[in-house]
Amino acid sequence: MKKLINNPNNVVDEMIEGYVKAYPQYVKQLSENKRSLVTAKETREGKVGVLIGGGSGHEPAFMGYVGDGMADGVAVGNIFASPPPDPILEVTRTIDKGAGVVYVYGNYAGDVMNFGMAADLADLEYGTKVGMVLVTDDVASAPKEEIEKRRGIAGEFFVTKAAGAAAEKGYDLEDVVRVAKKANDHTRTMGVGLTPCSLPQTGKPSFELEENEMEIGLGHHGEPGIEKGELQPADQVAERLVNDILADMPLEQGEKVAVLVNGLGSTTRMELYIMFRRVEQILTEKGIEIHRSYVGDYSTSLEMGGCSVTLIKLDDELTELVDQPADCPMYVQK
Amino acid sequence: MKKLINNPNNVVDEMIEGYVKAYPQYVKQLSENKRSLVTAKETREGKVGVLIGGGSGHEPAFMGYVGDGMADGVAVGNIFASPPPDPILEVTRTIDKGAGVVYVYGNYAGDVMNFGMAADLADLEYGTKVGMVLVTDDVASAPKEEIEKRRGIAGEFFVTKAAGAAAEKGYDLEDVVRVAKKANDHTRTMGVGLTPCSLPQTGKPSFELEENEMEIGLGHHGEPGIEKGELQPADQVAERLVNDILADMPLEQGEKVAVLVNGLGSTTRMELYIMFRRVEQILTEKGIEIHRSYVGDYSTSLEMGGCSVTLIKLDDELTELVDQPADCPMYVQK
Amino acid sequence: MKFTAADLKAFLKNVVQVIEENKDYLSELDRKLGDGDHGVTMSIGWQAIDEKLNGELREEQDCGRVCITAGRTFLSAVGSSVGPLYATGFLKGAKVFQGKSELTGEDLKDFWVAFIEGIKERGKAEVGDKTMVDTLQPALESLKSRYEQTGDFMVAFAEAVSAGEKGMESTKDLLSKRGRSSRLGERSLGNQDPGATSAFLILSTFLTTVNAVQAV
């Protein structure tokens, strides 16, 4: 797989270097750990800090979401690998403005351990109160009975948005954790993979699919999904994804959602809008109101082909948080 | 090539349908022609209208750039094909607020003829004054002696930005045309292609490159470029692109630019930031100041792999216009 | 010779079919030189004309109106480079046919002269630029001079088609100067221009159509 890179071992550091140089008005690198980035703007004393992070290769997630109304800092890991505790800890110390820090991250074994260790150390070494919010939106990753085992994928965007907006509005630690957890509980994602990505170091495709196949429920790192099958027309794929979500999180007529149709990397916007078109039709047929829509690459898997559909059920509080402006390098909302 | 679509003949209309449903707060479809989109907000009487358009398949260009501070309307063509005069004309009529309309479009035979016919008809049928701004930023597409033959590629983003910001600020028709032409004169782009795209109707790759090859100067529609060669490390590719630009548009120490590193479709943000990293180093070494940077997919070629580098030389007027906020479905700047 | 509105529509129907048959070939030529869509574009445009032929043109007897509808329909359906070019051809040609439901050899000659002149005017390309004009211009010259000499449209048009074919083939050895492929320089050598090819297909389809009418 051809890539515009230099030494494969340096891709993450070089990416971060470029990123920081591109947006000096938005982000800065911390001194001890170049994988630790925080907002370039002074954050308010007494504001709850929001910390995100995870493996790289998902850009804009996670580093693209540092800025007003979203996260105050991010710890960047190797490709598809949780960051270790050090950079998490350094970010934590920097963004703690006396009101504690909330960690929002995906429910993966590595992230759970590394963020967990960082939280323990933050408490031990600086007495920082840390709130933990695990994202578990991927319906395909475990049955409903084991919902706490589910992984976090594109829906993390909404959870981060809720946490970031709440912190911005002056919620305290407990309340930021509460709404972020509510956002997670109200969020479901189903994805479909068409073509693999490859790690720069191995150059090998992350999985194999025939020229006419798709994989439903494919993981965000190329982990095999729940069902391989013949590639269907976009309308049918959209129906499958939405129906799986609604089976898991039933929505009544009159309920309100925000929708995210997320590209995994190499899928065109054209295809994403064609997918969105059918998602909108299905929801409208069921009398579910779409309050706001997001279509584009919000959380990718390198150059993987495919997309995911995320629904977040909105109550008044979440509606207000979703609507709040944000200003980050890779995502701006007025 | 696998795509999430329905009938290949309907991709453009279905994309537009999805797009309009996703952003009712931003855009609306006109009644006579579903390929005609205008901003959903009421535009000011006496404001110069800015109209963009061209073939589809370049999303976010062009339809993603309708909104405050950018274009008032867009005419969408078939994939890689200029829109015919009808939708251009309908948009023109709708966005003319008495101060005339400026067309910003790429210098392609088809666009020149279709936009030209539309301008003639607008004058004839409604007496609308139309200003024409042809974008010609692609250095690779013709030698400097035939600069007027050059094609428009990613640099159209800056020309649209200049025109849109100027119109927003209340410039008159002549002045919007003047600054947009200045923006074009100050803008240069060089691209590199790694992997082809395919039209939904043919499914055939737009060109062929070996697994270790890249093509410098590749056109935005897969037109062959000026040089095929072995794939180089990102740093060398960046040097080649920037050097070709600077050979064509020399920049003195102390001069100021905005930079756009644009992905062609399937190239990851990671790669784009690695490219940007070297672009920034080269410019900084030469004492050229980067006033603002844009990195991402701003003008794609379906799922083509590769990227382009655009520099716009900024004087005070262009700096002000580049800095002005914008609020469009696929591009927001605070 | 007598060429009726029905024959004109039969010609258009034949083009629809010829374009469908050559769709992939035309796109393939365009992939070498341009953006690979020429067959797709021609197909979209001619399918739109086909719809009109099966619909509102079904009873139309005015050859001028048939051509106006064909031109406008083609343009609205495709835009692109060939939209304005072929549409202008049909619209200019329509003036010759205006109000007529039966066409003489002289009408047909005048139609094609207007058609080609219209395209040249619209696109401003010249012979040697590696465009459809390389097919159309020699066809035009041959048509005019042979018609002048013989007064026989059939003879003149048959020769025009041969001249157009040679012109089309000549594009293989030309450097691109117009359209998307002009950036190619040397690398455009050896490849036949897609528009020159579709223009030849249209001319030769007209020849087969008139021949068939003649033979009846």
Add this chain to the structure above:
Amino acid sequence: MKFTAADLKAFLKNVVQVIEENKDYLSELDRKLGDGDHGVTMSIGWQAIDEKLNGELREEQDCGRVCITAGRTFLSAVGSSVGPLYATGFLKGAKVFQGKSELTGEDLKDFWVAFIEGIKERGKAEVGDKTMVDTLQPALESLKSRYEQTGDFMVAFAEAVSAGEKGMESTKDLLSKRGRSSRLGERSLGNQDPGATSAFLILSTFLTTVNAVQAV
């Protein structure tokens, strides 16, 4: 038996090499079950340890410090799942070695017990979950019981490695319950767990290292 700080560092060096040799294999196993990076991750981590071995650990004689540095270095370099797991192993093991520049068989036994217990505690995985614990737990049990019976580390550790190997192989027939592959369900059957494999490589490399020391 006498195992010095130099021997300990030789062991770590050997692991560096074994991991490099098995990098692609480990990634290949992870591609089947997870995200395909296990070999990449292990290589990054062990290369970082290698740098320390060639640098600040060059003169270090405290076996405890060697293990602390190895653990912290590995963790900082990789994060991931295996970062906290193997790092915890080394950090817990370091306590056993603290202040010692020569290690007895008893020390080595205690080290591996602490190492494995640490990993189990950190990851909370159980035997049968299809993780490295499937290699480590049987190794632990075998090591403890055979050492109790024989008092001979060499004998006990050799058997521990065999038990670990069987455990590793057993992961082929297990359904995933932990880590990235747990979503796979039935489809995880037939594939050996990458972490179970790297854990076995580490154990068996220790065995070869002690054997070599012994042989001198």
